[in-house]
Amino acid sequence: MECENLLLVQAEFDGELDAADALRGAQHRQTCAECRDAYAQLSATHALMRESAPRYQAPESLRRAIRASLNVTSNAATPPPPRPARSWWRDSASFGVGAALAAGIALFVIAPAQQNLLDDVVASHVRALQPGHLEDVISTDQHTVKPWFDGRIDFAPPVKDLAAKQFPLLGGRLDYLNNRPVAALVYGSDKHVINLYVWPGTGEPMPSKAARNGYNTVHWSEHGMDFWAVSDLEAGKLSDFVRDWRAAG
Protein backbone atom coordinates (compact mmCIF):
# COMPACT_ATOMS: atom_id res chain seq x y z
CA MET A 1 0.00 0.00 0.00
CA GLU A 2 1.58 3.24 -1.15
CA CYS A 3 1.26 6.48 0.74
CA GLU A 4 -1.36 8.61 -1.01
CA ASN A 5 0.86 11.66 -0.68
CA LEU A 6 3.62 10.40 -2.99
CA LEU A 7 2.51 12.56 -5.91
CA LEU A 8 2.24 15.53 -3.57
CA VAL A 9 5.81 14.93 -2.41
CA GLN A 10 6.90 14.69 -6.04
CA ALA A 11 5.12 17.97 -6.84
CA GLU A 12 6.90 19.54 -3.88
CA PHE A 13 10.23 18.23 -5.16
CA ASP A 14 9.51 19.66 -8.61
CA GLY A 15 8.67 23.07 -7.18
CA GLU A 16 5.06 22.84 -8.30
CA LEU A 17 3.46 23.69 -4.96
CA ASP A 18 2.80 27.05 -3.41
CA ALA A 19 4.53 27.85 -0.13
CA ALA A 20 1.70 26.63 2.11
CA ASP A 21 1.39 23.27 0.37
CA ALA A 22 5.15 22.82 0.17
CA LEU A 23 5.28 23.32 3.92
CA ARG A 24 2.55 20.73 4.37
CA GLY A 25 4.54 18.34 2.18
CA ALA A 26 7.70 18.90 4.22
CA GLN A 27 5.80 18.35 7.48
CA HIS A 28 4.28 15.17 6.12
CA ARG A 29 7.72 13.81 5.31
CA GLN A 30 8.77 14.19 8.93
CA THR A 31 6.25 11.55 9.93
CA CYS A 32 6.15 9.36 6.80
CA ALA A 33 9.22 7.21 6.15
CA GLU A 34 7.96 6.15 2.74
CA CYS A 35 7.70 9.74 1.53
CA ARG A 36 11.07 10.57 3.09
CA ASP A 37 12.64 7.74 1.10
CA ALA A 38 10.74 8.82 -1.99
CA TYR A 39 12.11 12.35 -1.69
CA ALA A 40 15.67 11.04 -1.37
CA GLN A 41 15.10 8.83 -4.41
CA LEU A 42 13.80 11.81 -6.40
CA SER A 43 16.94 13.76 -5.52
CA ALA A 44 19.18 10.86 -6.56
CA THR A 45 17.42 10.41 -9.90
CA HIS A 46 17.50 14.15 -10.52
CA ALA A 47 21.27 14.25 -9.86
CA LEU A 48 21.83 11.24 -12.12
CA MET A 49 19.85 12.80 -14.96
CA ARG A 50 21.64 16.12 -14.58
CA GLU A 51 25.08 14.55 -14.64
CA SER A 52 24.71 11.70 -17.08
CA ALA A 53 21.68 12.14 -19.35
CA PRO A 54 22.80 13.31 -22.80
CA ARG A 55 21.49 16.69 -23.94
CA TYR A 56 21.42 16.39 -27.68
CA GLN A 57 21.99 19.47 -29.77
CA ALA A 58 20.63 19.94 -33.25
CA PRO A 59 23.42 19.11 -35.71
CA GLU A 60 24.54 21.83 -38.09
CA SER A 61 23.39 19.68 -41.04
CA LEU A 62 19.83 19.80 -39.68
CA ARG A 63 19.92 23.57 -39.29
CA ARG A 64 21.10 23.94 -42.86
CA ALA A 65 18.46 21.54 -44.19
CA ILE A 66 15.72 23.43 -42.35
CA ARG A 67 16.83 26.80 -43.65
CA ALA A 68 16.94 25.41 -47.18
CA SER A 69 13.48 23.83 -46.97
CA LEU A 70 11.96 26.98 -45.45
CA ASN A 71 13.26 29.06 -48.32
CA VAL A 72 11.76 26.62 -50.82
CA THR A 73 8.43 26.75 -49.03
CA SER A 74 8.31 30.52 -49.00
CA ASN A 75 8.87 30.60 -52.76
CA ALA A 76 6.14 28.08 -53.49
CA ALA A 77 2.74 29.47 -54.46
CA THR A 78 0.89 27.67 -51.67
CA PRO A 79 2.23 25.93 -48.61
CA PRO A 80 1.63 22.18 -48.48
CA PRO A 81 -1.58 21.29 -46.66
CA PRO A 82 -0.99 20.21 -43.06
CA ARG A 83 -1.22 16.50 -42.60
CA PRO A 84 -3.42 15.35 -39.77
CA ALA A 85 -1.25 14.10 -36.95
CA ARG A 86 -2.06 10.44 -36.55
CA SER A 87 -0.34 8.34 -34.04
CA TRP A 88 0.41 4.69 -34.23
CA TRP A 89 -1.25 4.03 -30.91
CA ARG A 90 -4.42 5.64 -32.12
CA ASP A 91 -4.25 3.38 -35.14
CA SER A 92 -4.03 0.39 -32.87
CA ALA A 93 -6.90 1.72 -30.74
CA SER A 94 -9.19 1.94 -33.76
CA PHE A 95 -8.10 -1.52 -34.75
CA GLY A 96 -9.28 -2.68 -31.34
CA VAL A 97 -12.68 -1.06 -31.84
CA GLY A 98 -12.95 -2.70 -35.25
CA ALA A 99 -12.28 -6.05 -33.71
CA ALA A 100 -14.93 -5.40 -31.06
CA LEU A 101 -17.52 -4.51 -33.72
CA ALA A 102 -16.69 -7.66 -35.62
CA ALA A 103 -17.28 -9.64 -32.46
CA GLY A 104 -20.78 -8.18 -32.19
CA ILE A 105 -20.38 -6.24 -28.95
CA ALA A 106 -21.03 -2.83 -30.49
CA LEU A 107 -23.79 -1.98 -28.02
CA PHE A 108 -21.42 -2.27 -25.11
CA VAL A 109 -18.89 -0.07 -26.84
CA ILE A 110 -21.24 2.79 -27.59
CA ALA A 111 -23.29 3.05 -24.43
CA PRO A 112 -20.46 3.63 -21.95
CA ALA A 113 -18.93 6.38 -24.09
CA GLN A 114 -21.03 9.15 -22.50
CA GLN A 115 -20.52 7.56 -19.08
CA ASN A 116 -16.77 7.66 -19.61
CA LEU A 117 -16.98 11.28 -20.65
CA LEU A 118 -18.98 12.05 -17.50
CA ASP A 119 -16.29 10.32 -15.44
CA ASP A 120 -13.56 12.25 -17.26
CA VAL A 121 -15.31 15.58 -16.85
CA VAL A 122 -15.75 15.06 -13.11
CA ALA A 123 -12.17 13.77 -12.72
CA SER A 124 -10.88 16.81 -14.59
CA HIS A 125 -12.91 19.10 -12.31
CA VAL A 126 -11.49 17.41 -9.21
CA ARG A 127 -7.95 17.63 -10.55
CA ALA A 128 -8.43 21.29 -11.37
CA LEU A 129 -9.24 21.94 -7.71
CA GLN A 130 -5.68 20.93 -6.73
CA PRO A 131 -3.60 23.94 -5.78
CA GLY A 132 -2.33 25.97 -8.69
CA HIS A 133 -4.25 24.02 -11.31
CA LEU A 134 -7.51 25.90 -11.45
CA GLU A 135 -6.68 28.71 -13.84
CA ASP A 136 -3.97 29.29 -16.41
CA VAL A 137 -5.24 32.81 -16.92
CA ILE A 138 -6.63 34.50 -13.84
CA SER A 139 -8.98 37.31 -14.67
CA THR A 140 -12.49 38.38 -13.93
CA ASP A 141 -12.54 40.22 -17.23
CA GLN A 142 -14.04 38.27 -20.12
CA HIS A 143 -12.10 40.50 -22.53
CA THR A 144 -8.87 39.17 -21.01
CA VAL A 145 -9.92 35.53 -20.78
CA LYS A 146 -11.35 35.21 -24.28
CA PRO A 147 -8.24 36.38 -26.21
CA TRP A 148 -6.06 34.20 -23.97
CA PHE A 149 -7.45 31.13 -25.76
CA ASP A 150 -6.40 32.47 -29.17
CA GLY A 151 -3.57 30.40 -30.55
CA ARG A 152 -3.85 27.90 -27.71
CA ILE A 153 -6.92 26.18 -29.03
CA ASP A 154 -8.46 25.77 -32.48
CA PHE A 155 -11.83 27.38 -31.68
CA ALA A 156 -13.07 30.50 -29.92
CA PRO A 157 -14.99 29.57 -26.76
CA PRO A 158 -17.78 31.95 -25.73
CA VAL A 159 -16.73 33.71 -22.53
CA LYS A 160 -19.34 35.46 -20.42
CA ASP A 161 -19.13 37.11 -17.04
CA LEU A 162 -22.05 36.46 -14.70
CA ALA A 163 -20.85 38.54 -11.75
CA ALA A 164 -24.20 40.35 -11.78
CA LYS A 165 -25.88 36.97 -11.26
CA GLN A 166 -23.54 36.01 -8.38
CA PHE A 167 -21.45 33.74 -10.60
CA PRO A 168 -18.27 35.77 -11.14
CA LEU A 169 -15.80 34.66 -13.81
CA LEU A 170 -12.50 33.66 -12.14
CA GLY A 171 -10.40 32.70 -15.14
CA GLY A 172 -9.75 30.12 -17.83
CA ARG A 173 -7.68 27.06 -18.41
CA LEU A 174 -6.70 24.66 -21.15
CA ASP A 175 -7.71 21.08 -20.46
CA TYR A 176 -7.87 17.81 -22.34
CA LEU A 177 -11.13 15.90 -22.64
CA ASN A 178 -12.91 13.73 -25.16
CA ASN A 179 -9.57 13.19 -26.95
CA ARG A 180 -9.08 16.87 -27.69
CA PRO A 181 -7.94 20.12 -26.10
CA VAL A 182 -10.90 21.94 -24.56
CA ALA A 183 -11.49 25.32 -22.98
CA ALA A 184 -12.32 25.36 -19.27
CA LEU A 185 -13.97 28.50 -17.94
CA VAL A 186 -13.87 28.87 -14.17
CA TYR A 187 -16.70 30.54 -12.28
CA GLY A 188 -17.25 31.07 -8.59
CA SER A 189 -20.37 30.84 -6.47
CA ASP A 190 -19.75 31.76 -2.83
CA LYS A 191 -17.07 29.26 -1.77
CA HIS A 192 -17.79 26.87 -4.63
CA VAL A 193 -16.12 26.53 -7.99
CA ILE A 194 -17.83 25.78 -11.29
CA ASN A 195 -15.84 24.47 -14.22
CA LEU A 196 -17.52 25.04 -17.57
CA TYR A 197 -15.91 22.90 -20.29
CA VAL A 198 -16.43 23.94 -23.88
CA TRP A 199 -15.51 22.34 -27.17
CA PRO A 200 -16.97 22.22 -30.68
CA GLY A 201 -19.76 19.70 -31.07
CA THR A 202 -23.40 19.27 -31.92
CA GLY A 203 -25.15 17.43 -29.14
CA GLU A 204 -28.58 17.90 -27.57
CA PRO A 205 -29.59 21.53 -26.92
CA MET A 206 -31.78 20.31 -24.02
CA PRO A 207 -29.67 20.35 -20.82
CA SER A 208 -29.25 16.95 -19.20
CA LYS A 209 -28.22 16.53 -15.59
CA ALA A 210 -26.09 13.85 -14.02
CA ALA A 211 -24.28 13.37 -10.74
CA ARG A 212 -21.10 11.50 -9.96
CA ASN A 213 -19.20 11.14 -6.67
CA GLY A 214 -21.04 14.05 -5.11
CA TYR A 215 -20.49 16.39 -8.05
CA ASN A 216 -23.31 17.65 -10.21
CA THR A 217 -23.03 18.14 -13.94
CA VAL A 218 -25.19 19.74 -16.59
CA HIS A 219 -24.53 19.04 -20.23
CA TRP A 220 -25.98 20.83 -23.26
CA SER A 221 -25.10 22.09 -26.75
CA GLU A 222 -25.69 25.39 -28.52
CA HIS A 223 -24.14 27.36 -31.38
CA GLY A 224 -22.02 24.38 -32.48
CA MET A 225 -20.43 23.91 -29.04
CA ASP A 226 -20.80 21.19 -26.42
CA PHE A 227 -20.90 22.40 -22.81
CA TRP A 228 -20.33 20.57 -19.55
CA ALA A 229 -20.79 22.45 -16.28
CA VAL A 230 -19.40 20.67 -13.20
CA SER A 231 -19.50 21.71 -9.57
CA ASP A 232 -20.09 20.62 -6.02
CA LEU A 233 -22.91 23.15 -5.96
CA GLU A 234 -26.28 21.57 -5.32
CA ALA A 235 -28.09 20.58 -8.51
CA GLY A 236 -30.69 23.35 -8.42
CA LYS A 237 -28.09 26.06 -8.04
CA LEU A 238 -26.01 24.62 -10.88
CA SER A 239 -29.12 24.64 -13.07
CA ASP A 240 -29.55 28.33 -12.17
CA PHE A 241 -26.00 28.94 -13.35
CA VAL A 242 -26.66 27.18 -16.65
CA ARG A 243 -29.91 29.12 -17.15
CA ASP A 244 -28.21 32.45 -16.42
CA TRP A 245 -25.22 31.59 -18.57
CA ARG A 246 -27.39 30.70 -21.56
CA ALA A 247 -29.51 33.80 -21.07
CA ALA A 248 -26.51 36.15 -20.87
CA GLY A 249 -25.56 37.95 -24.08
Next chain:
Amino acid sequence: MSAEFEAVVLPHLNAAYNLARYLTRNPTDAEDVVQEAVLRAATYFSSFRGANPRAWLLQIVRNTAYASRALVRGAVTVALPGDEAGAPTGPELIDHGDDPEMALRKREDHARLTRLLAALPVDLRETLVLREIEELPYKEIAEITQTPIGTVMSRLWRARRMLATAVQAEEGR
Protein backbone atom coordinates in the same frame (compact mmCIF):
# COMPACT_ATOMS: atom_id res chain seq x y z
CA MET B 1 9.27 31.68 -44.87
CA SER B 2 9.06 34.80 -42.85
CA ALA B 3 11.84 36.05 -40.65
CA GLU B 4 9.22 36.13 -37.90
CA PHE B 5 8.74 32.37 -38.14
CA GLU B 6 12.48 31.76 -37.95
CA ALA B 7 12.80 34.05 -34.96
CA VAL B 8 10.04 32.14 -33.14
CA VAL B 9 11.06 28.59 -34.03
CA LEU B 10 14.82 28.41 -34.49
CA PRO B 11 15.73 29.29 -30.87
CA HIS B 12 13.98 26.06 -29.82
CA LEU B 13 15.65 23.80 -32.33
CA ASN B 14 17.93 22.18 -29.76
CA ALA B 15 14.98 21.37 -27.51
CA ALA B 16 13.09 20.04 -30.54
CA TYR B 17 15.99 17.81 -31.58
CA ASN B 18 16.62 16.60 -28.04
CA LEU B 19 12.99 15.52 -27.66
CA ALA B 20 12.94 13.91 -31.11
CA ARG B 21 16.18 12.11 -30.34
CA TYR B 22 14.80 10.66 -27.11
CA LEU B 23 11.52 9.72 -28.77
CA THR B 24 13.01 8.02 -31.83
CA ARG B 25 16.19 6.80 -30.12
CA ASN B 26 18.35 7.35 -33.17
CA PRO B 27 19.92 10.40 -34.83
CA THR B 28 18.67 9.85 -38.39
CA ASP B 29 15.00 9.53 -37.47
CA ALA B 30 15.35 12.44 -35.07
CA GLU B 31 16.59 14.71 -37.85
CA ASP B 32 13.78 13.60 -40.17
CA VAL B 33 11.17 14.18 -37.47
CA VAL B 34 12.42 17.67 -36.61
CA GLN B 35 12.65 18.67 -40.24
CA GLU B 36 9.10 17.55 -40.96
CA ALA B 37 7.85 19.13 -37.73
CA VAL B 38 9.32 22.49 -38.65
CA LEU B 39 7.63 22.35 -42.06
CA ARG B 40 4.33 21.54 -40.38
CA ALA B 41 4.88 24.37 -37.93
CA ALA B 42 5.41 26.70 -40.88
CA THR B 43 2.04 25.74 -42.34
CA TYR B 44 0.30 26.21 -38.98
CA PHE B 45 2.17 29.40 -38.16
CA SER B 46 -0.61 31.74 -39.26
CA SER B 47 -2.84 30.32 -36.52
CA PHE B 48 -0.18 30.61 -33.83
CA ARG B 49 -0.42 33.78 -31.76
CA GLY B 50 2.70 33.62 -29.74
CA ALA B 51 2.13 32.64 -26.11
CA ASN B 52 4.62 29.81 -25.77
CA PRO B 53 6.53 28.95 -28.93
CA ARG B 54 8.61 26.25 -27.25
CA ALA B 55 5.58 24.26 -26.08
CA TRP B 56 3.93 24.82 -29.44
CA LEU B 57 6.92 23.52 -31.41
CA LEU B 58 7.57 20.59 -29.05
CA GLN B 59 3.94 19.52 -29.35
CA ILE B 60 4.28 19.43 -33.13
CA VAL B 61 7.58 17.53 -32.87
CA ARG B 62 5.93 14.99 -30.61
CA ASN B 63 2.92 14.51 -32.87
CA THR B 64 5.19 14.18 -35.88
CA ALA B 65 7.33 11.58 -34.13
CA TYR B 66 4.28 9.58 -33.06
CA ALA B 67 2.89 9.68 -36.59
CA SER B 68 6.18 8.73 -38.23
CA ARG B 69 6.40 5.16 -36.95
CA ALA B 70 10.00 5.97 -36.12
CA LEU B 71 9.03 5.11 -32.55
CA VAL B 72 8.31 1.54 -33.53
CA ARG B 73 11.37 1.29 -35.72
CA GLY B 74 13.53 2.83 -33.02
CA ALA B 75 12.92 -0.18 -30.83
CA VAL B 76 15.25 -2.33 -32.93
CA THR B 77 17.90 0.33 -33.44
CA VAL B 78 18.49 1.33 -29.87
CA ALA B 79 21.65 3.42 -29.84
CA LEU B 80 24.70 1.32 -29.17
CA PRO B 81 27.22 2.59 -26.65
CA GLY B 82 29.68 4.66 -28.59
CA ASP B 83 27.10 5.61 -31.21
CA GLU B 84 27.30 9.23 -30.29
CA ALA B 85 26.71 11.03 -33.55
CA GLY B 86 24.90 14.25 -32.82
CA ALA B 87 27.28 14.48 -29.96
CA PRO B 88 25.66 15.16 -26.63
CA THR B 89 26.94 18.21 -24.91
CA GLY B 90 26.37 19.37 -21.42
CA PRO B 91 27.99 19.82 -18.08
CA GLU B 92 29.79 16.51 -18.52
CA LEU B 93 32.06 18.00 -21.17
CA ILE B 94 33.30 20.65 -18.82
CA ASP B 95 36.13 20.34 -16.29
CA HIS B 96 37.18 16.74 -16.81
CA GLY B 97 39.28 17.27 -19.90
CA ASP B 98 42.55 16.76 -18.04
CA ASP B 99 41.60 13.52 -16.42
CA PRO B 100 41.23 10.66 -18.93
CA GLU B 101 40.01 8.20 -16.32
CA MET B 102 37.25 10.54 -15.21
CA ALA B 103 36.35 11.24 -18.84
CA LEU B 104 36.08 7.52 -19.56
CA ARG B 105 33.85 6.94 -16.57
CA LYS B 106 31.66 9.84 -17.65
CA ARG B 107 31.30 8.32 -21.10
CA GLU B 108 30.30 5.00 -19.61
CA ASP B 109 27.73 6.68 -17.36
CA HIS B 110 26.34 8.41 -20.42
CA ALA B 111 26.06 5.22 -22.41
CA ARG B 112 24.44 3.36 -19.55
CA LEU B 113 21.85 6.03 -18.86
CA THR B 114 21.10 6.40 -22.58
CA ARG B 115 20.39 2.68 -22.71
CA LEU B 116 18.22 2.66 -19.58
CA LEU B 117 16.23 5.67 -20.75
CA ALA B 118 15.74 4.10 -24.18
CA ALA B 119 14.21 1.07 -22.47
CA LEU B 120 11.47 3.14 -20.76
CA PRO B 121 8.01 3.13 -22.38
CA VAL B 122 7.76 6.12 -24.68
CA ASP B 123 5.05 7.97 -22.73
CA LEU B 124 7.10 7.74 -19.55
CA ARG B 125 10.34 8.60 -21.35
CA GLU B 126 9.02 11.76 -22.97
CA THR B 127 7.56 12.99 -19.67
CA LEU B 128 10.83 12.38 -17.84
CA VAL B 129 12.90 14.08 -20.55
CA LEU B 130 10.65 17.15 -20.62
CA ARG B 131 10.85 17.45 -16.84
CA GLU B 132 14.44 16.50 -16.02
CA ILE B 133 16.29 17.71 -19.12
CA GLU B 134 14.13 20.53 -20.45
CA GLU B 135 13.06 21.42 -16.89
CA LEU B 136 9.52 22.29 -17.96
CA PRO B 137 6.67 22.80 -15.49
CA TYR B 138 3.90 20.19 -15.33
CA LYS B 139 1.48 22.51 -17.09
CA GLU B 140 3.72 22.86 -20.13
CA ILE B 141 4.39 19.11 -20.25
CA ALA B 142 0.63 18.56 -20.17
CA GLU B 143 0.25 20.94 -23.10
CA ILE B 144 3.00 19.30 -25.15
CA THR B 145 1.85 15.74 -24.52
CA GLN B 146 -1.84 16.69 -24.69
CA THR B 147 -2.47 14.92 -21.41
CA PRO B 148 -4.17 15.99 -18.16
CA ILE B 149 -1.79 17.22 -15.46
CA GLY B 150 -2.78 14.32 -13.20
CA THR B 151 -1.55 11.90 -15.87
CA VAL B 152 1.69 13.86 -16.27
CA MET B 153 2.27 13.51 -12.53
CA SER B 154 1.66 9.77 -12.47
CA ARG B 155 3.75 9.16 -15.60
CA LEU B 156 6.59 11.15 -14.13
CA TRP B 157 6.36 9.18 -10.95
CA ARG B 158 6.40 5.84 -12.79
CA ALA B 159 9.25 6.95 -15.06
CA ARG B 160 11.43 7.95 -12.14
CA ARG B 161 10.67 4.79 -10.23
CA MET B 162 11.36 2.55 -13.25
CA LEU B 163 14.63 4.33 -13.93
CA ALA B 164 15.75 4.14 -10.30
CA THR B 165 14.86 0.44 -10.18
CA ALA B 166 16.78 -0.25 -13.39
CA VAL B 167 19.84 1.63 -12.10
CA GLN B 168 19.76 -0.29 -8.83
CA ALA B 169 19.37 -3.60 -10.65
CA GLU B 170 22.49 -2.88 -12.73
CA GLU B 171 24.50 -1.72 -9.77
CA GLY B 172 23.49 -4.75 -7.77
CA ARG B 173 24.84 -7.11 -10.40
